[in-house]
Amino acid sequence: MTLAEEFRSRNFSIYGQWTGVLCILLCLALGIANIFTLHPLRIVFSVLCLVSAFVIVFIEVPFLLRICPTSSKFDEFIRRFTTNWMRAAMYLVLSAIQWVSLVAGGSSLIVAAVFLLIASCFYALAGLKSQEFVGSKTLGGQGLAQMIV
Template structure:
Protein backbone atom coordinates (compact mmCIF):
# COMPACT_ATOMS: atom_id res chain seq x y z
CA UNK A 1 0.00 0.00 0.00
CA UNK A 2 1.47 3.34 -1.01
CA UNK A 3 1.29 6.48 1.08
CA UNK A 4 -1.52 7.90 -1.06
CA UNK A 5 -3.52 4.68 -0.68
CA UNK A 6 -3.03 4.83 3.09
CA UNK A 7 -4.51 8.32 3.21
CA UNK A 8 -7.42 7.28 0.97
CA UNK A 9 -8.25 4.36 3.28
CA UNK A 10 -10.10 6.78 5.59
CA UNK A 11 -8.62 5.06 8.60
CA UNK A 12 -8.24 7.73 11.27
CA UNK A 13 -5.35 5.88 12.93
CA UNK A 14 -3.24 6.57 9.82
CA UNK A 15 -4.14 10.25 10.08
CA UNK A 16 -3.29 10.16 13.78
CA UNK A 17 0.04 8.50 13.15
CA UNK A 18 1.11 11.03 10.52
CA UNK A 19 -0.10 13.90 12.71
CA UNK A 20 2.00 12.32 15.45
CA UNK A 21 5.06 12.48 13.21
CA UNK A 22 4.46 16.19 12.71
CA UNK A 23 4.03 16.47 16.51
CA UNK A 24 7.47 14.88 16.99
CA UNK A 25 9.11 17.52 14.81
CA UNK A 26 7.12 20.37 16.32
CA UNK A 27 7.65 19.28 19.95
CA UNK A 28 11.36 18.88 19.38
CA UNK A 29 11.73 22.27 17.69
CA UNK A 30 9.54 24.15 20.16
CA UNK A 31 11.13 22.42 23.15
CA UNK A 32 14.56 23.57 22.06
CA UNK A 33 13.35 27.06 21.12
CA UNK A 34 11.65 27.66 24.47
CA UNK A 35 14.38 26.17 26.63
CA UNK A 36 16.41 29.35 26.08
CA UNK A 37 13.79 31.62 27.63
CA UNK A 38 14.42 33.36 30.94
CA UNK A 39 11.20 32.04 32.44
CA UNK A 40 11.94 29.08 34.75
CA UNK A 41 8.43 27.64 34.44
CA UNK A 42 8.54 27.82 30.66
CA UNK A 43 11.87 25.96 30.71
CA UNK A 44 10.19 23.13 32.64
CA UNK A 45 7.41 22.92 30.05
CA UNK A 46 9.89 22.99 27.20
CA UNK A 47 11.71 20.03 28.79
CA UNK A 48 8.36 18.24 29.04
CA UNK A 49 7.84 19.00 25.34
CA UNK A 50 11.25 17.53 24.49
CA UNK A 51 10.52 14.38 26.53
CA UNK A 52 7.16 14.09 24.73
CA UNK A 53 8.96 14.23 21.38
CA UNK A 54 11.34 11.49 22.49
CA UNK A 55 8.47 9.22 23.61
CA UNK A 56 6.48 9.92 20.45
CA UNK A 57 9.41 8.94 18.25
CA UNK A 58 9.36 5.42 19.62
CA UNK A 59 5.56 5.16 19.68
CA UNK A 60 4.91 6.38 16.15
CA UNK A 61 7.94 4.86 14.43
CA UNK A 62 7.99 1.22 15.63
CA UNK A 63 10.98 0.49 13.40
CA UNK A 64 13.16 2.41 15.89
CA UNK A 65 12.36 -0.02 18.71
CA UNK A 66 14.08 -2.73 16.72
CA UNK A 67 17.25 -0.84 15.85
CA UNK A 68 17.83 1.34 18.95
CA UNK A 69 19.18 -0.24 22.13
CA UNK A 70 16.51 0.35 24.77
CA UNK A 71 15.74 -1.28 28.09
CA UNK A 72 13.00 -3.86 28.50
CA UNK A 73 11.11 -1.50 30.86
CA UNK A 74 11.04 1.20 28.19
CA UNK A 75 9.97 -1.32 25.52
CA UNK A 76 7.11 -2.53 27.73
CA UNK A 77 6.05 1.07 28.38
CA UNK A 78 5.98 1.85 24.66
CA UNK A 79 4.08 -1.35 23.82
CA UNK A 80 1.20 -0.24 26.04
CA UNK A 81 0.16 2.23 23.36
CA UNK A 82 -0.97 -0.18 20.67
CA UNK A 83 -4.67 0.64 20.67
CA UNK A 84 -6.35 3.76 19.36
CA UNK A 85 -7.85 4.69 22.72
CA UNK A 86 -4.52 4.37 24.57
CA UNK A 87 -2.82 6.57 21.99
CA UNK A 88 -5.67 9.08 22.18
CA UNK A 89 -5.33 9.21 25.96
CA UNK A 90 -1.55 9.62 25.76
CA UNK A 91 -1.82 12.47 23.25
CA UNK A 92 -4.55 14.11 25.32
CA UNK A 93 -2.36 14.04 28.44
CA UNK A 94 0.61 15.46 26.52
CA UNK A 95 -1.64 18.16 25.07
CA UNK A 96 -3.05 19.04 28.50
CA UNK A 97 0.48 19.43 29.86
CA UNK A 98 1.30 21.88 27.09
CA UNK A 99 -1.96 23.78 27.63
CA UNK A 100 -0.95 24.19 31.27
CA UNK A 101 2.19 25.93 29.99
CA UNK A 102 -0.03 28.98 29.46
CA UNK A 103 0.47 29.59 33.17
CA UNK A 104 3.97 30.83 32.31
CA UNK A 105 2.57 33.17 29.67
CA UNK A 106 1.70 32.78 26.03
CA UNK A 107 4.40 31.03 24.03
CA UNK A 108 4.86 28.91 20.96
CA UNK A 109 4.24 25.79 23.08
CA UNK A 110 0.56 26.42 22.34
CA UNK A 111 1.17 25.15 18.80
CA UNK A 112 2.38 21.83 20.23
CA UNK A 113 -0.68 21.68 22.48
CA UNK A 114 -3.04 22.22 19.54
CA UNK A 115 -1.36 19.66 17.28
CA UNK A 116 -1.19 17.05 20.07
CA UNK A 117 -4.91 17.61 20.63
CA UNK A 118 -5.63 17.09 16.93
CA UNK A 119 -3.68 13.81 16.96
CA UNK A 120 -5.64 12.74 20.03
CA UNK A 121 -8.90 13.49 18.20
CA UNK A 122 -7.82 11.40 15.21
CA UNK A 123 -7.04 8.39 17.41
CA UNK A 124 -10.25 8.87 19.41
CA UNK A 125 -12.27 8.96 16.16
CA UNK A 126 -10.58 5.77 15.01
CA UNK A 127 -11.49 4.13 18.30
CA UNK A 128 -15.07 5.38 18.22
CA UNK A 129 -15.52 4.15 14.64
CA UNK A 130 -14.12 0.76 15.76
CA UNK A 131 -11.30 0.98 13.27
CA UNK A 132 -8.34 -1.23 14.02
CA UNK A 133 -5.03 0.48 14.56
CA UNK A 134 -3.16 0.34 11.26
CA UNK A 135 0.42 1.54 11.30
CA UNK A 136 1.79 3.18 8.20
CA UNK A 137 4.13 0.91 6.27
CA UNK A 138 6.27 3.93 5.48
CA UNK A 139 6.95 4.46 9.20
CA UNK A 140 7.81 0.84 9.90
CA UNK A 141 4.38 -0.70 10.19
CA UNK A 142 3.51 -4.14 8.88
CA UNK A 143 6.08 -4.25 6.09
CA UNK A 144 9.28 -2.34 6.73
CA UNK A 145 10.32 -3.74 10.11
CA UNK A 146 9.98 -7.33 8.95
CA UNK A 147 12.02 -6.66 5.80
CA UNK A 148 14.92 -5.20 7.76
CA UNK A 149 15.19 -7.85 10.50
Protein backbone atom coordinates in the same frame (compact mmCIF):
# COMPACT_ATOMS: atom_id res chain seq x y z
CA MET B 1 0.00 0.22 -0.12
CA THR B 2 1.38 3.62 -1.11
CA LEU B 3 1.16 6.70 1.06
CA ALA B 4 -1.66 8.13 -1.07
CA GLU B 5 -3.61 4.88 -0.75
CA GLU B 6 -3.12 4.96 3.03
CA PHE B 7 -4.65 8.43 3.22
CA ARG B 8 -7.55 7.41 0.97
CA SER B 9 -8.33 4.44 3.25
CA ARG B 10 -10.21 6.81 5.60
CA ASN B 11 -8.70 5.06 8.58
CA PHE B 12 -8.32 7.69 11.29
CA SER B 13 -5.41 5.85 12.89
CA ILE B 14 -3.31 6.60 9.79
CA TYR B 15 -4.23 10.28 10.12
CA GLY B 16 -3.37 10.14 13.80
CA GLN B 17 -0.02 8.52 13.13
CA TRP B 18 0.99 11.12 10.56
CA THR B 19 -0.23 13.92 12.83
CA GLY B 20 1.94 12.31 15.50
CA VAL B 21 4.95 12.58 13.19
CA LEU B 22 4.16 16.27 12.77
CA CYS B 23 3.94 16.51 16.58
CA ILE B 24 7.44 15.03 16.86
CA LEU B 25 8.84 17.79 14.67
CA LEU B 26 6.84 20.51 16.42
CA CYS B 27 7.72 19.33 19.93
CA LEU B 28 11.41 19.17 19.06
CA ALA B 29 11.49 22.58 17.41
CA LEU B 30 9.30 24.37 19.95
CA GLY B 31 10.95 22.68 22.91
CA ILE B 32 14.37 23.82 21.76
CA ALA B 33 13.13 27.31 20.86
CA ASN B 34 11.49 27.89 24.24
CA ILE B 35 14.22 26.39 26.39
CA PHE B 36 16.33 29.53 25.92
CA THR B 37 13.86 31.83 27.65
CA LEU B 38 14.54 33.37 31.03
CA HIS B 39 11.28 32.16 32.52
CA PRO B 40 12.07 29.09 34.68
CA LEU B 41 8.58 27.59 34.43
CA ARG B 42 8.60 27.85 30.64
CA ILE B 43 11.95 26.03 30.62
CA VAL B 44 10.32 23.15 32.52
CA PHE B 45 7.52 22.93 29.96
CA SER B 46 10.08 23.11 27.14
CA VAL B 47 11.90 20.11 28.59
CA LEU B 48 8.57 18.28 28.93
CA CYS B 49 7.87 19.07 25.27
CA LEU B 50 11.24 17.59 24.29
CA VAL B 51 10.55 14.47 26.36
CA SER B 52 7.15 14.19 24.64
CA ALA B 53 8.86 14.23 21.25
CA PHE B 54 11.22 11.47 22.39
CA VAL B 55 8.34 9.27 23.57
CA ILE B 56 6.22 9.92 20.47
CA VAL B 57 9.04 9.03 18.10
CA PHE B 58 9.27 5.53 19.59
CA ILE B 59 5.50 5.09 19.61
CA GLU B 60 4.88 6.24 16.05
CA VAL B 61 7.97 4.76 14.37
CA PRO B 62 7.93 1.18 15.68
CA PHE B 63 11.03 -0.08 13.90
CA LEU B 64 13.13 2.24 16.10
CA LEU B 65 12.49 -0.09 19.03
CA ARG B 66 14.28 -2.80 17.07
CA ILE B 67 17.33 -0.79 16.05
CA CYS B 68 17.87 1.48 19.07
CA PRO B 69 19.28 0.07 22.29
CA THR B 70 16.56 0.63 24.88
CA SER B 71 15.81 -0.94 28.22
CA SER B 72 13.20 -3.66 28.58
CA LYS B 73 11.16 -1.38 30.89
CA PHE B 74 11.06 1.34 28.25
CA ASP B 75 10.09 -1.18 25.56
CA GLU B 76 7.31 -2.49 27.78
CA PHE B 77 6.05 1.06 28.40
CA ILE B 78 6.01 1.89 24.68
CA ARG B 79 4.23 -1.37 23.76
CA ARG B 80 1.26 -0.32 25.91
CA PHE B 81 0.24 2.16 23.23
CA THR B 82 -0.82 -0.29 20.53
CA THR B 83 -4.54 0.51 20.47
CA ASN B 84 -6.30 3.61 19.24
CA TRP B 85 -7.76 4.34 22.68
CA MET B 86 -4.39 4.16 24.46
CA ARG B 87 -2.79 6.43 21.89
CA ALA B 88 -5.68 8.88 22.14
CA ALA B 89 -5.27 8.95 25.93
CA MET B 90 -1.51 9.41 25.68
CA TYR B 91 -1.80 12.30 23.23
CA LEU B 92 -4.53 13.87 25.38
CA VAL B 93 -2.26 13.78 28.46
CA LEU B 94 0.68 15.23 26.51
CA SER B 95 -1.59 17.94 25.14
CA ALA B 96 -2.92 18.77 28.61
CA ILE B 97 0.64 19.19 29.88
CA GLN B 98 1.35 21.71 27.14
CA TRP B 99 -1.96 23.52 27.74
CA VAL B 100 -0.89 23.97 31.36
CA SER B 101 2.19 25.79 30.02
CA LEU B 102 -0.11 28.81 29.63
CA VAL B 103 0.44 29.32 33.36
CA ALA B 104 3.93 30.53 32.45
CA GLY B 105 2.45 32.93 29.91
CA GLY B 106 1.58 32.61 26.27
CA SER B 107 4.26 31.02 24.11
CA SER B 108 4.64 28.97 20.98
CA LEU B 109 4.30 25.80 23.08
CA ILE B 110 0.56 26.20 22.59
CA VAL B 111 1.03 25.09 18.96
CA ALA B 112 2.35 21.75 20.23
CA ALA B 113 -0.67 21.49 22.55
CA VAL B 114 -3.09 22.06 19.66
CA PHE B 115 -1.47 19.48 17.36
CA LEU B 116 -1.19 16.92 20.17
CA LEU B 117 -4.91 17.43 20.75
CA ILE B 118 -5.64 16.95 17.03
CA ALA B 119 -3.69 13.66 17.05
CA SER B 120 -5.67 12.58 20.11
CA CYS B 121 -8.92 13.37 18.30
CA PHE B 122 -7.89 11.31 15.26
CA TYR B 123 -7.12 8.29 17.42
CA ALA B 124 -10.33 8.76 19.41
CA LEU B 125 -12.33 8.90 16.15
CA ALA B 126 -10.66 5.69 15.03
CA GLY B 127 -11.64 4.12 18.34
CA LEU B 128 -15.22 5.39 18.12
CA LYS B 129 -15.59 4.04 14.59
CA SER B 130 -14.13 0.70 15.79
CA GLN B 131 -11.39 0.94 13.20
CA GLU B 132 -8.49 -1.37 13.81
CA PHE B 133 -5.15 0.33 14.37
CA VAL B 134 -3.24 0.33 11.10
CA GLY B 135 0.34 1.54 11.14
CA SER B 136 1.71 3.27 8.09
CA LYS B 137 4.10 1.06 6.18
CA THR B 138 6.20 4.13 5.45
CA LEU B 139 6.81 4.64 9.18
CA GLY B 140 7.69 1.04 9.90
CA GLY B 141 4.33 -0.65 9.91
CA GLN B 142 3.83 -4.26 8.92
CA GLY B 143 6.23 -4.35 5.98
CA LEU B 144 9.33 -2.42 7.07
CA ALA B 145 9.54 -3.77 10.61
CA GLN B 146 9.58 -7.35 9.32
CA MET B 147 12.28 -6.60 6.76
CA ILE B 148 14.64 -5.46 9.52
CA VAL B 149 14.31 -8.66 11.57
